Amino acid sequence: MMLECRGITAGYNGSPVLEKIDISIGEGEIVTLVGANGAGKSTLVNAISGLLRPMSGEIHFDGKRIDQLSPADRVRMGIAHVPEGRQVFAGMTVAENLSLGAYTQSSRSVSDLRSGRMRELCDQYPFLRERINDVVGNFSGGQQQMLAIARGLMSNPRLIMLDEPSLGLSPLMVQEVLNLVTQLRERGLSVLLSEQNARAALAIADRGYVIENGRVTLSGKASDLLDSPEIAERYLGVGAATRFSQEESKRMAASLRDCIGPATDSPVPGVRMS
Numbered sequence: 001m002m003l004e005c006r007g008i009t010a011g012y013n014g015s016p017v018l019e020k021i022d023i024s025i026g027e028g029e030i031v032t033l034v035g036a037n038g039a040g041k042s043t044l045v046n047a048i049s050g051l052l053r054p055m056s057g058e059i060h061f062d063g064k065r066i067d068q069l070s071p072a073d074r075v076r077m078g079i080a081h082v083p084e085g086r087q088v089f090a091g092m093t094v095a096e097n098l099s100l101g102a103y104t105q106s107s108r109s110v111s112d113l114r115s116g117r118m119r120e121l122c123d124q125y126p127f128l129r130e131r132i133n134d135v136v137g138n139f140s141g142g143q144q145q146m147l148a149i150a151r152g153l154m155s156n157p158r159l160i161m162l163d164e165p166s167l168g169l170s171p172l173m174v175q176e177v178l179n180l181v182t183q184l185r186e187r188g189l190s191v192l193l194s195e196q197n198a199r200a201a202l203a204i205a206d207r208g209y210v211i212e213n214g215r216v217t218l219s220g221k222a223s224d225l226l227d228s229p230e231i232a233e234r235y236l237g238v239g240a241a242t243r244f245s246q247e248e249s250k251r252m253a254a255s256l257r258d259c260i261g262p263a264t265d266s267p268v269p270g271v272r273m274s
């Protein structure tokens with residue numbers, strides 16, 4: 001398996017939220033974490049990306065133990081995290097937002113790398129090229145989500161973790177975002193998809209884990225989970241109406257900014273609207 005979490009216990013201020021979680025993600029797999037508001041999905045994603053240090057347990061990526069590494073080191077190894085609430089910077093352009101996604105590239109030719117990767121992404125996703133110099137402030141939620149995913153792709157990851165990408169989007173936009181997620185798998189990436197929207201997530205995933213109160217209560221092939229009566233009863237009838245409180249979103253934005261640092265060399269050279 002590409003990623004393995006073994007017995008992860010993690011939480012805040014000394015009290016655990018997750019209790020001995022075991023999950024794994026294989027090469028080229030979409031694995032979904034489904035669970036209600038507050039179940040612990042984001043806590044697990046944050047533990048994998050390194051924003052949160054687990055209290056115990058081990059995380060292995062490509063056979064190497066990573067749970068003591070910094071978030072930046074984990075990005076360099078190939079793990080990207082697209083956080084809940086998208087966290088794009090409203091006052092900046094698409095290009096500037098994208099350039100933040102390559103913050104771990106520390107070579108002398110950092111801006112060459114960035115603009116090269118940006119051009120690649122613009123070729124793969126024309127919507128980026130069309131809007132490359134636009135300030136993202138009044139983008140729709142769906143456009144911001146696509147941009148947030150593209151920013152995650154800037155570091156050329158092998159595993160991308162998407163935390164609630166469908167949150168607050170119209171059904172049509174949810175579909176577009178999920179199409180993008182399945183394209184990522186076609187390009188060979190592994191995806192960890194954290195979602196309250198269990199039906200949508202299980203519909204495109206290969207495997208899933210159901211998290212309740214910080215524990216994995218069910219897991220298996222996504223198609224089997226979709227058919228299981230427990231899931232139908234608990235998750236498929238209810239809409240995903242809950243959102244992060246403003247306070248929680250602000251806290252996450254602040255911790256993300258801490259880990260990215262301020263933007264330095266922008267605007268990014270070499271990328272122009274076609």
Ligand SMILES: Nc1ncnc2c1ncn2[C@@H]1O[C@H](COP(=O)(O)OP(=O)(O)OP(=O)(O)O)[C@@H](O)[C@H]1O
Nearest residue numbers: 012017035036037038039040041042043044196243
């Ligand atoms: N920074 C924090 N400090 C203290 N408690 C937190 C913090 N972040 C989350 N929690 C608590 O940890 C528990 C799990 O939260 P988490 O955000 O991981 O759930 P989730 O499954 O991602 O929920 P949602 O679907 O709403 O995003 C909740 O009880 C939450 O209140």
Ligand SMILES: [Mg+2]
Nearest residue numbers: 041042084164
């Ligand atoms: Mg969450």
